[in-house]
Amino acid sequence: MxxxxxxxxxxxxxxxxxxxxxxxxxxxxxxxxxxxxxxxxxxxxxxxxxxxxxxxxxxxxxxxxxxxxxxxxxxxxxxxxxxxxxxxxxxxxxxxxxxxxxxxxxxxxxxxxxxxxxxxxxxxVPRKPMEAELYPLLSQFLFSELRISSKRIDEKRSRNSRGPEGNKWLFPDVVGIENLTADWSAEVIDCAKAYSDPRSKLYSFEVKVLLNRSNVRQSYFQAVSNSSWANFPYLVTSEIHGDTLAELRVLAGTHGVGVIKVNADNPSESEILIPARERTTVDWNSANRIASENADFVEFLNHVKYFQQTGQLKSQDWDYASDVG
The missing domain is CATH 1.10.10 (Arc Repressor Mutant, subunit A)
Structure with missing residues (x-):
């Protein structure tokens, strides 16, 4: 036997x-x-x-x-x-x-x-989803579960005025805004305006289909590089191999970029594995660097400005939204 x-x-x-x-x-x-x-x-x-x-x-x-x-x-x-x-x-x-x-x-x-x-x-073996296929799934999760309105940043809409490598790791894949006033009364919103307190938070997302031992550090530091402007920076993936999550926790403890795992089959079951460490202010100098090269990011900033002026997020401005009001 x-x-x-x-x-x-x-x-x-x-x-x-x-x-x-x-x-x-x-x-x-x-x-x-x-x-x-x-x-x-x-x-x-x-x-x-x-x-x-x-x-x-x-x-x-x-x-x-x-x-x-x-x-x-x-x-x-x-x-x-x-x-x-x-x-x-x-x-x-x-x-x-x-x-x-x-x-x-x-x-x-x-x-x-x-x-x-x-x-x-x-x-x-059936192929995994392409990175571009994860963008709408991420946007659905962000809006449906976290009430974050998001927009895709397309590198193809960049000027690349600094040469082929001049904008390396400059652009995030997706950006977003969270309306902190969604459940506030009109009186509280007016009071916050008078105090010039933040009424929104800005997010940056770098997307990778797969994270494993060979690409985890490069992917993470790419997210560090292109998210330095945002209140909340995230690295997003649909699959993590081996002990890579342990490495991500070490990196997050030092650099503050969080990790989101997108469920490609059921976006509502996606989850934040490591919360991002909040930066209390937006780095507008870094934002200006991205805006100087990318038209999508300029549009995003215009939508943010519109919200700051009116308190409204128009659904047609965002990749996934029903009535973001």
Missing amino acids: EKFSITRFVPPVLQELQGDRLTAREIAVKVYERHPEACEAKRQRSRAVVQPLDSYEGLIQQIVAEIGAQRQHLERRFGIKSTEERPRKYFYSTSSDDADVQAVEEGKPVTAPLRFDDPTAVLP
Whole structure:
């Protein structure tokens, strides 16, 4: 009878599923289906006290725990990768982190060998969304869940008067405004005007489809560079691999740029993983630098000025809005 082994049983499950993302529980169930005798023998041998293996469910939970305990070993030796989401999901890929990022940026599907015994057999994996496809999803989340009206900043509408590299990391992908007075009475709004207190907050968003160990620092500092003008700066992504979130927390502690994870399938389930650290004032010198090069940003500033003058946000000025009034 074969002996139970996480390192022998788990990699083939993920490899044969061609990049599908599975939770540890889903993997454990498939391991049991493929190797019932080895799993039952493991259950019989177990003397666990905290989690007795006197049932199928107890055995599955034990396999789940062992998958988690050996995650880093599986990643180093067998091409297994994992996401930061909870529950964590595992998948197989022969690509390096750099290659994964490049494939995502180019909108190409990732391919992986179909079987250990036939490394030439490949099947395409459904591609991830392109970065441009995340912009409207982000705008929907920002308005529906956070009441932030947002606008896309298109680099193609830039003058680039300083040469090909003169505006590198200058433009955020999306900018936004939060109306702090939305639920205020007219008397409170008038009083705030008299005191010249802020009635809005400005946001900056740098969007990346995927963050992993190869691109996390570059992506983060790109967000640092192009968001220095805003009250709240964010790096946005739809997928985070491995232990990248831990690195993001370290960077956020120093530089204050927050992290948002967009759920591409259901934008309403997107979430702020790391809140941005507020800057109490807008850096208008930095804003002027962007405005001097980009027409979309000039339009954004005009919409902000209109709100400051009238207290109104016109829905037609923003990428996702119903009646922002």
